[in-house]
Amino acid sequence: MTIAAPLVAKPPMTPMMKMSDEMFRVVREFIYQLTGIYFQDNKKYLLEGRIGKRVQLLGLNSYEDYLQLIKYGTRRTEELRHFYDAITINETFFFRNEPQFEAFEQTLVPAILARRGSLTRQKLRVWSAASSSGEEAHTIAMIYLEKLRTKYQGLELEVVGTDISYAVLETARKAVYREYSIRNMPKHYLEKYFTVEDVRYLLRDEVKRLVRFDHMNLYEQTRMRQVTNVDVIFCCNVLIYFDTQSKIQVVSNLYNALNRGGYLFIGYAESLHGISTAFKLESFPKTVAYKKE
Ligand SMILES: C[S@@+](CC[C@H](N)C(=O)[O-])C[C@H]1O[C@@H](n2cnc3c(N)ncnc32)[C@H](O)[C@@H]1O
Structure with missing residues (x-):
């Protein structure tokens, strides 16, 4: 049997222009x-x-x-x-670094609230810097709904997610995710906080309304200096793309954005060695956090 050749040939791909x-x-x-x-x-x-x-x-x-x-x-x-x-490279997923979220919920939040002297009627401000499509920021919001809200009656949460890429921010605001994003999520969270439509996972409004997404370039000094009064910053898996000088600048601005007693998380493969000595390093099971004393 012979297979007839297609009548219409595919147009040849234009070769990519060489960059000297x-x-x-x-x-x-x-x-x-x-x-x-x-x-x-x-x-x-x-x-x-x-x-x-x-x-x-x-x-x-x-x-x-x-x-x-x-x-x-x-x-x-x-x-x-x-x-x-x-x-930009925008890889991310829900519950990406679980030990960080555990330390956040079990130790950091109690310590921050205790330092303020009152456990109730408080607002906790969390910043997911370089949030990509919002999985990290939304994970924090779900942990609040699931664990913190009942433990600390009257505690309010404000999460801000920022990124330099406009496309990922649009995805974050829509909060419609694919299989890849939810692959590390405990089943219970999936069932409780998402609606499933075919192969899409739609985050419920209850979670979405706790998070706001804004455009922000972490390297832009003027804008960065306007951010203050943050309790916990997750700035994960972005410092790897910077050189030493830009890391020093960005981390110094993150330090200034934090309240005293606040914490910074960075990525699993990242370190502040040679970048900043301003923080106190605190160890938790399988993770570390940087504290502004
Ligand atoms: C690999 S993703 C990390 C996402 C998330 N933080 C996580 O750990 O799963 C890195 C993100 O950093 C953002 N990014 C890179 N340079 C940036 C800059 N100068 N300012 C703000 N965001 C930046 C990228 O757009 C990308 O979405």
């Missing part, structure tokens, strides 16, 4: 000045692929033209939104 080493260094410096993210030499392919797609989509002839557009073009602000989406 010199252009890579220019783009890398531009990104660094803007966001604090530092692309190592071995990540050139990533920038070439992702920015190359924008160059093609906009019908531009070169990366030089793209840089002109994003630096000086009349549509600069609009393109910057796509640019942030293109250069």
